[in-house]
Amino acid sequence: EATVAPNFIRNLIKEELAEGQVQQVITRFPPEPNGYLHIGHAKSICLNFGLAEYFNGECNLRFDDTNPEKESQEYIDSIQEDVRWLGFEWSGKVRYTSEYFDQLFDYAVELIKAGKAYVCELNAEQMREYRGTLTEAGKNSPFRDRSVEENLDQFNRMRAGEFADGTKVLRAKIDMSAPNINLRDPILYRIRSVPHHQTGDKWCIYPSYDFAHGQSDALEGITHSVCTLEFEDHRPLYNWFIDNLPVPAKPKQIEFSRLNLNYTVTSKRKLKQLVDEGFVSGWDDPRMPTISGMRRRGYTPASLRHFCDLVGVTRSDGVVDVGMLYHALRADLEQNAPRAMCVLDPIKVTITNYPDDQVEEYVVPSHPADESMGERVIPFSKNLLIEAEDFMEDAPKKFFRLTNGGEVRLRNSYVIKCEEVIKDANGKIIELLCTYDADTLGKNPEGRKVKGVIHWVSEPHAVPAEVRLYENLFTDPNPDSNKEVNFLAHINPESLAVTTGYCEPSLLTAAPETVFQFERIGYFCADRYDHGVDGKLVFNKTVGLKDSWAK
Numbered sequence: 001e002a003t004v005a006p007n008f009i010r011n012l013i014k015e016e017l018a019e020g021q022v023q024q025v026i027t028r029f030p031p032e033p034n035g036y037l038h039i040g041h042a043k044s045i046c047l048n049f050g051l052a053e054y055f056n057g058e059c060n061l062r063f064d065d066t067n068p069e070k071e072s073q074e075y076i077d078s079i080q081e082d083v084r085w086l087g088f089e090w091s092g093k094v095r096y097t098s099e100y101f102d103q104l105f106d107y108a109v110e111l112i113k114a115g116k117a118y119v120c121e122l123n124a125e126q127m128r129e130y131r132g133t134l135t136e137a138g139k140n141s142p143f144r145d146r147s148v149e150e151n152l153d154q155f156n157r158m159r160a161g162e163f164a165d166g167t168k169v170l171r172a173k174i175d176m177s178a179p180n181i182n183l184r185d186p187i188l189y190r191i192r193s194v195p196h197h198q199t200g201d202k203w204c205i206y207p208s209y210d211f212a213h214g215q216s217d218a219l220e221g222i223t224h225s226v227c228t229l230e231f232e233d234h235r236p237l238y239n240w241f242i243d244n245l246p247v248p249a250k251p252k253q254i255e256f257s258r259l260n261l262n263y264t265v266t267s268k269r270k271l272k273q274l275v276d277e278g279f280v281s282g283w284d285d286p287r288m289p290t291i292s293g294m295r296r297r298g299y300t301p302a303s304l305r306h307f308c309d310l311v312g313v314t315r316s317d318g319v320v321d322v323g324m325l326y327h328a329l330r331a332d333l334e335q336n337a338p339r340a341m342c343v344l345d346p347i348k349v350t351i352t353n354y355p356d357d358q359v360e361e362y363v364v365p366s367h368p369a370d371e372s373m374g375e376r377v378i379p380f381s382k383n384l385l386i387e388a389e390d391f392m393e394d395a396p397k398k399f400f401r402l403t404n405g406g407e408v409r410l411r412n413s414y415v416i417k418c419e420e421v422i423k424d425a426n427g428k429i430i431e432l433l434c435t436y437d438a439d440t441l442g443k444n445p446e447g448r449k450v451k452g453v454i455h456w457v458s459e460p461h462a463v464p465a466e467v468r469l470y471e472n473l474f475t476d477p478n479p480d481s482n483k484e485v486n487f488l489a490h491i492n493p494e495s496l497a498v499t500t501g502y503c504e505p506s507l508l509t510a511a512p513e514t515v516f517q518f519e520r521i522g523y524f525c526a527d528r529y530d531h532g533v534d535g536k537l538v539f540n541k542t543v544g545l546k547d548s549w550a551k
């Protein structure tokens with residue numbers, strides 16, 4: 001597609017380069033390792049790594065690991081795997097904010113020495129009260145005027161572990177009456193006597209996000225620190241630290257609007273709740289909007305990158321229709337998914353005029369428009385299965401499938417005619433007796449037009465597969481929007497249905513994670529973990545064929 005949505009950050013950097021304000025572009029993707037990455041992070045990854053690629057610069061991967069109690073190695077590993085799977089590679093080694101803890105501590109000491117930070121002993125409630133509100137200025141803490149010596153002593157003792165968690169914090173001394181609340185003496189350090197996955201027991205005080213983030217950017221020589229709009233109000237503070245500390249570089253924070261998708265929750269905290277409370281099988285459940293879940297569902301890296309291009313980068317908030325995601329996915333799969341036939345809801349078809357033990361093998365292309373994808377062999381015999389909904393006894397004129405007394409083409413095979421409908425005692429159709437026209441293989445029948453084509457499998461050759469059918473995880477377009485109603489109230493109880501499909505035998509050799517177009521049904525992905533275990537085939541429905549997204 002030629003349409004590429006606007007990316008205002010890219011345009012901005014182009015101007016900066018043209019004016020010589022910037023020589024080399026260095027960005028970073030800074031996840032907190034407290035959960036798996038989701039589709040919103042994919043947007044941030046595509047943006048940050050994409051800018052580096054576009055401007056021939058570099059992008060770092062930095063774990064923003066300042067809240068050790070919520071973080072883990074499992075998350076660190078999954079994040080690296082997801083970034084690489086999306087097709088990006090970070091510059092040099094993986095970085096951790098915790099690598100800079102010594103330097104950040106020294107910066108804090110610099111601020112204390114300059115009379116710009118102090119140790120405060122207000123408790124959380126008092127802290128809130130002193131902070132003031134949007135309309136009301138804050139009040140100075142009674143600890144604000146401690147001497148430099150006292151502050152240094154207190155801060156060193158905080159570090160030495162002399163005080164209990166939560167009893168003291170280090171705060172910047174800025175302005176308690178600043179209209180921007182972030183500048184009302186923000187917290188730089190908290191006491192938390194918890195071990196850290198990277199630094200072990202070395203620290204019992206940890207820097208705040210605000211104090212750590214910009215300085216880490218500066219230490220890495222980041223030129224453009226791209227983040228979501230919630231941090232716009234933090235930018236004056238970001239700049240205050242950069243201006244008041246002897247940092248080696250002056251990174252620039254630029255905000256863009258976060259990705260919101262309808263029928264989807266994109267908050268790690270909420271996704272974690274879905275996992276912890278068993279609403280899904282794990283972070284990589286194919287219904288999850290996590291990168292690993294989408295991967296397991298059958299999304300491809302190219303489809304996610306294409307989606308992020310379509311969404312664009314702006315500063316206006318909005319909710320993207322999940323249909324756009326499906327559209328980007330289909331655009332890729334239509335071109336790149338091999339075709340196969342599978343019947344999900346079978347009825348038997350017996351070709352009465354076909355020899356009992358005869359089997360034909362058709363060699364057909366795996367993709368109608370791409371020879372490079374190779375060929376597959378499809379057996380044909382007297383006993384077939386077709387989709388129940390492809391037969392109708394009393395069909396309207398426009399029903400171009402099989403009807404009683406009517407003809408239809410079997411995909412890649414003959415034209416057949418339904419001669420008799422066999423029903424059980426309850427009137428349920430159990431079998432169709434048909435005849436075939438031997439003169440219709442690869443050519444049109446003599447003297448008549450057969451419009452419909454249906455898919456089928458040879459019953460004795462069909463391979464059963466577990467087929468997992470997915471719907472949206474939430475029934476409400478905005479599961480997250482109503483503060484009164486918990487998002488869990490909108491869980492779709494029918495988001496997963498498991499059925500048996502009857503596959504053409506070529507699918508026996510399908511590798512896990514291959515996505516097929518099951519002709520006339522939709523796209524299905526061989527499950528990354530369960531497919532092939534004990535010889536069992538397992539397919540996840542990725543997305544249907546019909547694209548209803550309007551540009």
Ligand code: ATP
Pocket residue numbers: 029030031032033039040041043044226227228257258259260266267268269
């Ligand atoms: P969540 O809001 O889901 O808890 P987070 O913002 O706390 O996520 P981080 O690990 O801090 O998660 O995010 C890493 C980067 O990804 C940040 O720069 C953040 O701004 C960006 N990001 C997170 N969610 C989105 C989103 N929905 N759209 C775009 N970027 C996002």
Ligand code: MG
Pocket residue numbers: 032
């Ligand atoms: Mg965060």
Ligand code: MG
Pocket residue numbers: none
């Ligand atoms: Mg967040």
